Amino acid sequence: MTSPSPYDIKRERMVEEQLLPRGIHHSATLAAMRAVPRHLFVEDAMQMQAYGDYPLPIGAGQTISQPYIVALMTQVLQLTGAERVLEIGTGSGYQAAVLSQICERVYTIERIDSLLVRARKTFDKLHYHNIVSRIDDGTEGWLAEAPFDGILVTAGGPKVPEPLIDQLSENGRLVIPVGDQFVQELQVIEKNGGNVKHTTIEQVRFVNLIGAHGWRN
Ligand code: SAM
Numbered sequence: 001m002t003s004p005s006p007y008d009i010k011r012e013r014m015v016e017e018q019l020l021p022r023g024i025h026h027s028a029t030l031a032a033m034r035a036v037p038r039h040l041f042v043e044d045a046m047q048m049q050a051y052g053d054y055p056l057p058i059g060a061g062q063t064i065s066q067p068y069i070v071a072l073m074t075q076v077l078q079l080t081g082a083e084r085v086l087e088i089g090t091g092s093g094y095q096a097a098v099l100s101q102i103c104e105r106v107y108t109i110e111r112i113d114s115l116l117v118r119a120r121k122t123f124d125k126l127h128y129h130n131i132v133s134r135i136d137d138g139t140e141g142w143l144a145e146a147p148f149d150g151i152l153v154t155a156g157g158p159k160v161p162e163p164l165i166d167q168l169s170e171n172g173r174l175v176i177p178v179g180d181q182f183v184q185e186l187q188v189i190e191k192n193g194g195n196v197k198h199t200t201i202e203q204v205r206f207v208n209l210i211g212a213h214g215w216r217n
Contacts, residue, residue: 010051032101041092083149088138093119109138139211141167156184156206161213
């Protein structure tokens, strides 16, 4: 039996100290957070900090979200394994990687080329083959692949983009930070029997969602 690496130990500590005490209980989400090597989604110089209780810079003025927020947004989707999930804001690719462990396929959209190039390299290196990605304005969704069982937006916008509500399947869940450019509320939108229900979970702070149905650049 091989002994755990320092990163394995940090990852387990992240789960025990940051996720479980804050109410992350969805077992598939916890398993994915235990499995995905978060340190490989940040620059070499930051790898030792990758499991800290905070977001980290990933270049181009963007961030990889705090582990707890990644776990919370994943848990909200209540995935069981067969779902197709759309993520807006690939960034480092870490959130997509976590989702890829617990659903059938992840579709992820990023607007900054350099970030997507790096994220794709990481997906390949880790053999995460059920992630499909593209460069575009994610506020328009991904019409050709819609509807989605879950949609997760990892940047904060002034409102919920209408195309994303349209592209959510019946009984699907959409999670998105909505607010001003400094602080947002994490909103969950559920579609049931033609009704669209909004719930607010907690206050968060995300980088800006920039696009036709987000903030103007
Ligand atoms: N999910 C990422 C991760 O795991 O590293 C964190 C992403 S970061 C907080 C938000 C990302 O959303 C940035 O990479 C930013 O470029 C991207 N973004 C902002 N507006 C976007 C849009 N309209 N379409 C696609 N990506 C967008």
